[in-house]
Amino acid sequence: MGALARVEGEGAMRVRVRNGTVEEVALDIYEPPRFFEAFLRGRAYTEPPDITSRICGICPVAYQTSAVQAIEAACGVEVDASIQALRRLLYCGEWIQSHALHIYLLHAPDFLGYDGALELAKVVPDVVQRGLTLKKAGNDVMRVVGGRAVHPVNMRVGGFYRAPTAADLEALVEPLQRALEAAEETVRWVGAFTFPELEHDHEYVSLRHASDYPMEAGRMVSDRGLDIGPDAFEDHVEELHVEHSNALHAVLRGRGTYMTGPLARYSLNFDRLSPRAQEAARAAGLGKTCRNPFKSIVVRAVETLYAVEEALSLVRRYRRPEPSAIDVPPRAGRGSGWSEEPRGLLYHRYTLAADGAIEEAVITPPTSQNQRAIEADLARFVEDHLDLDDQALTWQCEQAIRNYDPCISCATHFLDLSVERRP
Amino acid sequence: MTKVLIAGLGNDLRSDDGVGPAVALKVAHAAGPDVTVLVNAREPADLIEVWRDADVAIVVDAMEAGLAPGSTRRLDAAALAGASLPASASSHLLPLGHVVELARTLGALPGRLLVFGVQGSAFGPGEGLSPGVQQAVDRVAAEILDEIGAALAP
Numbered sequence: 178m179g180a181l182a183r184v185e186g187e188g189a190m191r192v193r194v195r196n197g198t199v200e201e202v203a204l205d206i207y208e209p210p211r212f213f214e215a216f217l218r219g220r221a222y223t224e225p226p227d228i229t230s231r232i233c234g235i236c237p238v239a240y241q242t243s244a245v246q247a248i249e250a251a252c253g254v255e256v257d258a259s260i261q262a263l264r265r266l267l268y269c270g271e272w273i274q275s276h277a278l279h280i281y282l283l284h285a286p287d288f289l290g291y292d293g294a295l296e297l298a299k300v301v302p303d304v305v306q307r308g309l310t311l312k313k314a315g316n317d318v319m320r321v322v323g324g325r326a327v328h329p330v331n332m333r334v335g336g337f338y339r340a341p342t343a344a345d346l347e348a349l350v351e352p353l354q355r356a357l358e359a360a361e362e363t364v365r366w367v368g369a370f371t372f373p374e375l376e377h378d379h380e381y382v383s384l385r386h387a388s389d390y391p392m393e394a395g396r397m398v399s400d401r402g403l404d405i406g407p408d409a410f411e412d413h414v415e416e417l418h419v420e421h422s423n424a425l426h427a428v429l430r431g432r433g434t435y436m437t438g439p440l441a442r443y444s445l446n447f448d449r450l451s452p453r454a455q456e457a458a459r460a461a462g463l464g465k466t467c468r469n470p471f472k473s474i475v476v477r478a479v480e481t482l483y484a485v486e487e488a489l490s491l492v493r494r495y496r497r498p499e500p501s502a503i504d505v506p507p508r509a510g511r512g513s514g515w516s517e518e519p520r521g522l523l524y525h526r527y528t529l530a531a532d533g534a535i536e537e538a539v540i541t542p543p544t545s546q547n548q549r550a551i552e553a554d555l556a557r558f559v560e561d562h563l564d565l566d567d568q569a570l571t572w573q574c575e576q577a578i579r580n581y582d583p584c585i586s587c588a589t590h591f592l593d594l595s596v597e598r599r600p
Numbered sequence: 601m602t603k604v605l606i607a608g609l610g611n612d613l614r615s616d617d618g619v620g621p622a623v624a625l626k627v628a629h630a631a632g633p634d635v636t637v638l639v640n641a642r643e644p645a646d647l648i649e650v651w652r653d654a655d656v657a658i659v660v661d662a663m664e665a666g667l668a669p670g671s672t673r674r675l676d677a678a679a680l681a682g683a684s685l686p687a688s689a690s691s692h693l694l695p696l697g698h699v700v701e702l703a704r705t706l707g708a709l710p711g712r713l714l715v716f717g718v719q720g721s722a723f724g725p726g727e728g729l730s731p732g733v734q735q736a737v738d739r740v741a742a743e744i745l746d747e748i749g750a751a752l753a754p
Contacts, residue, residue, distance in 0.1 A: 212725030217615075231613050234642025274646075282645055282694050282702075295698055298705040306706055313649045 190574060192559055199563070202556040204548065206583055209425050210540045222507050222533035223249050223334050229525070229540065231586060235278070238271040238323065239518035241332045241392050243525040248334050251405065251512025251529050252505050259498040260336040261394070262491055263322060267332065268392045268427065268516065270318025271490035273356065275519040276481040277315060279582050280363060281308025284474050287576040288370040300332045304366070307359045311481065314349075316357035318488055321345050323387055336502030346492045353489045355505040360482040361457060367478045368461025373473040375558060379550045381441035382516050389484055390449040391442060393516045398445060399435065400466075407513035410524050427546040436550040437521035437543050438581065440467050454483040469581040470554055477519075477582075507533025518543055520582045544584040551581050567596050604751050605654040605710070606631070606744060607638040607647060609661040609696065616669070616720030616733045620660040623716070626741040631748055644699040650702055654710040656751040658744055661696060662733075663717035670732030672717060672740055677704065677713040714747060716740050 189205040194385030213232055217225055225244040229429040230237035235386055242264055249256065256264075281293040281304075291297045298305040331337050382403065384395030398404045405413055416425040429435050444466035447455065458479045467476055515524045521543025528537040558577045562570060610617040621640050628637035636654075641647065653658050665673065680700045689693070694702070695717065703709045718740060721730045731751025 213613075214665060216725075228613075231611060231640075234611065278645055294694060295701045295705060298702055302706055305702070309645075309648060309706070312645070316646060316649070392708070576737075 184565070189595070190578075191312050192289045192570075194559075194563060194596065196600060197563060199556045199560045204554050204555065204578075206544070207580070209545055210411060210542065214538045214540055217527075217535050220535050221254070222527065222529050222535060223336050225525070225527065225535070225538065226332055226334060227330065232540075235275050236271060236520070236523075238267050238332070239320065239516055240411050240525050242322075242516040243514045243523045244527075245331070245332060245334050246393075246514030247407075247512045247525040247527050248514070248529075249505060249512065250514055251510040252334075252508055253510065254335070254503060254505050256336055256503060257498070258311045259496045260502070261497070262331070262494070263337060263340060263498060264393050265389075266318065266488055266491040266495075267322040267512060269484040269491065270322065272314045272392065272484040272519050273315030273360075273481055273488070274312045274317070274319065276477045276484070277312035277363075278338050279519075280367065280474055280477055281305060281312070284477075284579050284582075285367065285370075285563065287579060288367075288372075288474070288512055299470045307362060311356050311359040311485075312362065314359075314485065317349055317352050321349055328332045328560075333502055335505040336498060336500070338501065340498045340501035343495055343497060346495050349490065349492050352455075353485055353492065356485045357482075357489065360478070360485045361453075364457040364461050364475065364478040364482055368463075370474070373553065375470060376468045377436070377470065377550065377554050377557075378468070379436040379553070380429065380432060382429075382437045382521065382583045383442040383445045384515065385445055386449065388449070389501070390446050390451075390480075390487070391517050392484075395517075396545040397515070397522065398443075400445060401432070405433075407515050407524070407526075410513055410515070410541075411539070412528065414541065414546070415523075417547065423546050426543060426548045428549065434549040434553060435546065437546050439473050439480060439521075440470065441517075441521070442517060443467055443476045443479065450483050451481070451486050453486060454479050457482055460532060470577075470600070473580050473582075507531070520544065520584065521547060522526075544581075547581055547583070551578065551583065554580075601634065601638060602655045602751050604635045604748055605650055605657045606635060606637070606748075607641040607650075607657070607659045609641045609659060613641060613642070613727060615722040615723060615724055615726045616718075617662045617723050617724070618727075619662045619718045619720060619729055619733050619737065622729060622734075622737050623660040623744065627744050627748075628647060630694060630745055632752075634752065635748055643742045644696045645694045646704075647699060648706065648708050649702045651710045651713070652708045656712045656714075656747070657710040658714045658716070658747060659696065660716045660718070660720055660740060660744070662723070664722040665717065665719055665725075667719040669721035669730055670734075670736040672719070672736055673717040674716065674743070675715045677709055680713075680715060697722065699704075712751070716744065 193201040227243040229240040384391035385398040386395035447465040513526040524541040526539040608620035608622035612618030
């Protein structure tokens with residue numbers, strides 16, 4: 178939805194209270210990508226990276242990455258390490274810009290008692306400018322590697338249309354070095370906020386890689402023993418239709434609610450962070466795991482620091498892929514791919530005909546996977562705040578929902594809260 | 601040389617939300633090489649950093665203002681300042697009105713900023729503009745090209 182257009186009630190949250198107890202919290206904030214799955218049917222296997230990247234203005238790279246990896250798997254090809262490294266660099270850019278946007282312009286004002294980024298900027302313009310500088314470094318990476326800052330067009334099945342030259346990437350060093358300082362300062366800044374007490378016990382799920390903090394690659398693991406490759410995703414994750422919502426709720430078969438996203442990623446991969454990011458996390462008061470959703474802002478800041486360091490390291494080690502893309506002949510088959518969008522695991526699966534036409538597309542984004550966990554957390558949060566009137570409760574709930582940075586593909590001022598209070 | 605930046609905000613796979621990109625594309629084809637056009641701007645906050653370097657910036661966006669589909673509104677930065685802003689930002693994006701005010705606070709507004717809003721009627725997933733909105737595309741593009749002409753006139 179364009180930014181001028183505001184449609185009330187795009188996001189809805191219904192709370193049913195009986196006798197002072199929360200009986201149900203139903204959240205309807207998310208529209209599943211069913212339109213895109215249908216839109217992709219019959220199209221060429223080369224088209225999903227571009228089409229699915231238009232689902233979300235914030236995380237186009239995640240959609241491209243999951244799509245190309247699924248299609249390459251279906252066609253039985255693997256790209257080489259130099260192409261994989263360039264994908265990871267582009268992914269770093271997306272993490273930096275998405276996390277910086279969320280931390281500075283959306284989430285931090287809640288903790289500091291401001292209505293929004295504008296009020297924050299009036300009091301501490303330098304701080305907001307630091308956030309924008311950080312965000313811009315991410316956009317710079319996306320522009321140089323991805324082709325365009327806002328809607329990258331350079332990634333394709335098999336690699337890139339054009340690989341940047343070493344000189345192109347050299348131009349990123351200076352902004353990334355400045356971003357490194359800004360990112361470290363960001364961790365210190367948000368680490369000093371005051372956080373409401375709330376701990377959840379959801380099963381944490383994220384990718385895990387042999388050596389790196391997970392972005393574009395890894396196996397899907399959980400803190401309760403899950404460990405699978407992409408082909409097994411649909412055997413383990415079930416998407417349920419729920420009555421109150423047009424969204425699908427994903428659960429782990431036989432296990433139930435789970436959570437993906439920064440908290441899970443961090444808690445399952447602390448040992449994969451750089452020493453500098455680990456140290457910043459400790460200094461900001463985080464342990465090796467984090468189960469307080471309000472502290473997700475600190476985890477995002479730590480991940481931003483990591484992504485800036487990683488981007489710098491990838492730029493310095495850059496080996497230009499030759500050729501910039503490998504040939505990917507179509508074949509009949511089925512392939513799955515995934516990656517860690519800033520807000521959690523994004524899964525794609527494509528079934529192709531022999532000529533490469535798409536017979537079936539399945540897209541499972543993080544918000545559909547997290548919907549149940551978010552509702553469960555909110556039910557506890559609302560229960561602790563039932564003394565508030567509906568207006569104050571709406572405001573608090575909007576803040577609580579921001580912890581999860583959910584995909585709300587077209588809502589702006591988003592929450593239409595209805596509370597049914599019965600004796 | 602006056603630096604002119606045009607941005608079409610919106611998503612062309614969300615029906616009338618694609619009007620910003622549709623207008624920007626038309627302008628991109630007609631405007632000279634001295635004009636920078638962002639056809640598919642999706643994230644309003646990104647405009648702040650590009651506005652910094654512009655003398656004249658024009659944004660086209662779909663709007664929901666309770667008017668007939670295809671109706672247009674033309675707002676300058678001062679008019680946007682008068683518009684009432686919602687109490688809180690979305691969970692995911694910062695509304696354009698907020699972004700303009702934020703840019704103003706940070707001293708990043710271009711010398712001249714114009715926003716064209718086009719009333720949409722359908723915002724569900726899908727390709728193509730509804731008829732009233734489609735008709736507005738040429739009209740708004742022509743107005744923007746006039747503005748560009750005026751800005752670049754010696």
